Amino acid sequence: MTPLLFLILLTHTALADFWDDRNTLLSNEASQLLGSSIQLTEDEQKVNDILMNLKFQEYDEGFLDPSKFLPSIHFFHSKAAIEQSEVFKFIQKVPKGASLHSHSSAMLSFEALFNLTYMEGLYGCDDNGTFRLYFFFGGVNDDCEWRLLSDWRNEDSGFDEFLTSKMTLVVDDPVGTYGDINAVWSTFQGIFGFVSPLFDYRQFLHDYLYQVLQEFNDDNVKYLEIRGGFGETFDSNNTIYGPLDTAQLYIDTQQEFRQQNPDFAGIRIIYSKSRRVSTDTMDTYISNYFDLRAAQPDLIAGFDLVGQEDLGEPLSVFADQLAAIANQTKFFFHAGETNWYGATDLNLIDAILLNTSRIGHAFAITKHPEVLRVVKEKNIGLELNPLSNQVLKLVDDLRNHVGAYLIANGYPVVITCDDPSFWGSKGLSYDWYMAFMGMTPRDGDLRILKQLAWNSLLYSSLSEEDLVYAIELLTGWWDDFIHEILETYQ
Template identity: 30%
Template sequence: MFHLAKGRMEGTDLWKIVHRMPKGSLLHAHMDAMFDIDFLVEQALATSGIHISASNPLLTSKDLEEEPVSFRFSAKPKTESKGKPSLWEEGYEAASLVDIKVAAAAFPQGGEDGFRNWLRSRCVISPEHSFYHHHGVDAIWAIFQRAFPVIDSILFYEPIFRACLRRLFVQLAADGVRYVEFRIGFGLGFRREGHEESEPDHLFACQVFQEEVERFQATEEGRNFYGARIIYSILRRFKDDQIVDFMKKCIQAKQAFPDVICGIDFVGQEDQGRPLVDLVPVLFWFRKRCVEEGVEIPFFFHAGECLGDGDATDQNLFDAILLGTRRIGHGFSLYKHPLLTDLVKEKKILVECCPISNEILRLTSSIKAHPLPALLARGVAVSLCNDDPAILGHGKNGLTHDFWQSLQGLENLGLEGLAMMVENSIRWSCYEDQSAAEWKADIHDGILGEGVKAVRLQEWYADFEAFCQWIVTEYGDTADD
């Protein structure tokens, strides 16, 4: 439904209202799936030294759609790529680097313009893909997961990463978001400007991230932006030794950049990856190691992002709660579990709900069939999030689409309901490192507390009051009844 409704919703008065709403924190968003794809493609073509490679020549339409391709910086002069068979020809030497401009010019379907369209198509889920609901969840995830390595290979190069972050922060702030927790892992490696080799750890990537957050906060547009942190994310299909290796890198990054790393999670298709119960030994190892190293890196697990009832993904909800997760990513199947619903409330765990993502990834056909109202009616704390806006085809950054759709689609949810979820997003933000007890006390105290959270809740109340006043001034005359 979303792709069909998107254009229409963006042209409404309600869009203008929701866009202007102060939206608190964005708590569930995968950073590499957030950058406007046209901008990313532009950066790849405009940054000197970017090369493309593939493990086989791309000859058929199936190759063009599915063969893995990768981008990276190389100091090779452009002339080296000229005159050699490009990726689109039989004689292409497997895995050899071709200058992106040379490859684009030789693209068989329309040269550079055609190349841009093709590359874009490799980084997004098209409306056509999302319409085939009957193909099911695994089929769309296969397309979805092919996009990440392509995007990451372009994105994780210092000058491009900086340019993308600058644009992203501006867009988020313009949409009324004042704080973000990104899920990101830097798994493929991060390259410094002018360097061919990737960094051995995440320290430089964290440094660049921190510099860009601070740079944005020093601008006029960013002066009200509280900041951004990273929930370190590891692919859930990895084996124990790979996971432990990434966990060590995560702890090292946390020690060097304590303000950047705020938590840990596992990502990738939950149905196809390892369930949490299988990860318990490494998670216990991680927790012990964090205590030894004196760092606080809490769990923020994806769980129950599935249609299954009683399968391993559905059961992840039990383990996420038992392991002490502070929030649950998606929790799509939570509404089917009365006991877990009560536990989530009792333990003050927030559900990060991503309605449009659930639609595109074929868990629900529209907001009308989404479990969000079932959770709200039971008093579960929920905040609305956008998950992977660029890949899913939002075409904009921010929370307006997800807010708009929930407001318009659910009769029991009004502006005050949206406001409550924004308030939740602030209460459940990990603005600073806290022990489990401090975290819980702060959530309990809310606006009456004495810490950072209470101050930010007070600021949000003032912003929301001004926003309501604006609606009355702007639309009071035109409203009927």
């Protein structure tokens, strides 16, 4: 054999090895992707072909002109284009199972929430430069110069614009307006404080909850787990109702909605209070939680602490108190909603040591290999909130979201919506769209969406019996969805 021939054969062999090795690596990676174990039926494959044609067109347009790729653009600027996206319209039709992470006073679309400010009996006052809202019936009860909102509106054509600015984070220049994460969180928590008094009025709370259920149901979400607490409420006769009565209102409203929508699976509440408190206050929280759970065991799913992690108390401050009840309840801790390393993110360590059932956000989780190991070992659900993480300044370009790593490695993730009221979102479809287009590979397909739908139930707090029933319902909804897509696109 001549040297030249030997070199040619050697080069050919090396190239063959390269391509074989490349295909093996790609195949191994694909086998770890979320949903990779799902085998599509013939009809599902036809639907998948439709979806992928839509995805490839949008993805490749963004590849050629990155300035147009919507997951890389701030949601305040991309929302209108998302609503025109054919992928988004497809995702709206997908049965999304459950929403497992949202907060009780920020779940409704902004438009619907704002419309509720037209309810009878709502007053506003300028309290030394701080505008406040409250419902009064039969006279006001403090020295502020309260006026009906209808009077404010009649006398000031710009009042609705002013009120809007108090109830939303949406601005023309989010980067310039919110200089850092503390700035946007300050405004964010201020909005919660501003709207909170509205929920003291029972009729407002009822109408709000009913519309929340309607919006999620319309978005093909059939079950909700909601972070929230229960305070006193009052009616138009100024009758005061205690926290247990407020919890009953949630149940009654849910039952009322299900009478008209019998395929809606229901709601559960994760009792959630501020993490920026003393240990004495935490004792009170825990006592109140057990009182509520004893009275409404089917409604109360577990316990969580909420608020900005960076400026709140870490879980370790309450470790003794929480560990003492860990075998008596389920935890669903917010943890790792931070960009810091070796500080706030240590809540992730504490959450798994306290045997949390799910982790809210888990944005910093890739900095903690032992947490990643335990999450897979114990099958702990990870609640990813794409839009929330972008709007609240953890990540600008959602292609860089930690969810891309978690999805690529088949971690037990669910896609959730957090607080859609305050950034102009609605239901789950916007977050699902951002995750599917920005956090999955170009060839990530229908199997990912199907796995996300099933995960939303598998990692819920439903009992085994209720879970079996919910999966049966989801299977039927999924089959109907497949047929609908085939009829619509073919």
